[in-house]
Amino acid sequence: MVDVGDKPVTRRVAVASCSLHVGGRLLRLLRDARLPKGDALTVAQLAGALGAKRTAELIPLCHPLALDVVRVRVALPRGECAAGGALRVTCEARTQARTGVEMEALTGAAVAALALYDMCKSVDRDMRISDLRVEHKSGGRSDPRAEPPPPLRPHDESPRREDETYAPTNFMHF
Template sequence: MSELTHFNEQGRAKMVDVSDKNDTVRTARATSSVVVNETIYRQIENGQIKKGDVFAVAQVAGIMAAKNTSQIIPMCHPLALSGVDISFEWNVDESAGHYEVELVAAVKTKGPTGVEMEALTAVSTAALTIYDMCKAAGKEMVIGPTMLLQKTGGKSGDYQRD
């Protein structure tokens, strides 16, 4: 049985010591989505959301969240991120009344630990920001599912969601 690395001698959670790990290039991509109604879809597309450019604000919020992940996820290490990008793509089926924006966050660093949590935090915060920007036009929006798509680097190797 392998030693549990996230617990101290008293069985309490601890932040893992990564000082002996090699710095390697690490990337992660995560996704989420926000399902909106037709009114919200049209308002976003026509720049009519009163709080401003929804995707621009959500992108900045997601980038800020990635940079600050260690401030809100207790066992995450502060990381010097070398890149964060968030993309938005509509998945619309007007005949079915389906209006969904898919978000993907891509995060990169060169360091001793991975950036999965930063990618997940970025995409989650961007989705929450879309909700916040649009809630005056309808509160029935649905966020998610949110998941890791891919990660590279590190001792555990690469991961790709099927």
């Protein structure tokens, strides 16, 4: 794990999304809430929130975070699409921490899409999940409102003695 102990606690926000491509019949069943397994959209929202909360258990070396809020939304394509369309799954995660919440937002969106896939696979075997990505993040070093990181110390240019060996002193990154 990366040592984040010296980083300041800041408000962190991340939004991630992905797409679930479905056929026309499934899209109609989702709109009418008539799936054989039940209300897939609500199950997806719950699964996404649970996935975001359990990110540190699923992703090795990911810091466990106390999330302030997780919001999962599933947007159906507009209009009548006989051929189907792409549902947009979005997950927003917020916290006050020393490290970002991108992984929590990504995991939440992915797990929500997987839950939808599971709920709908009996109706549409040709579904596919695509375009998982971080859409927005704020807080921490990459945030323009945040303080700049401290400068790095200059490189040591002093000559090495013959009886001296060199080994990196920061073993944390090996």
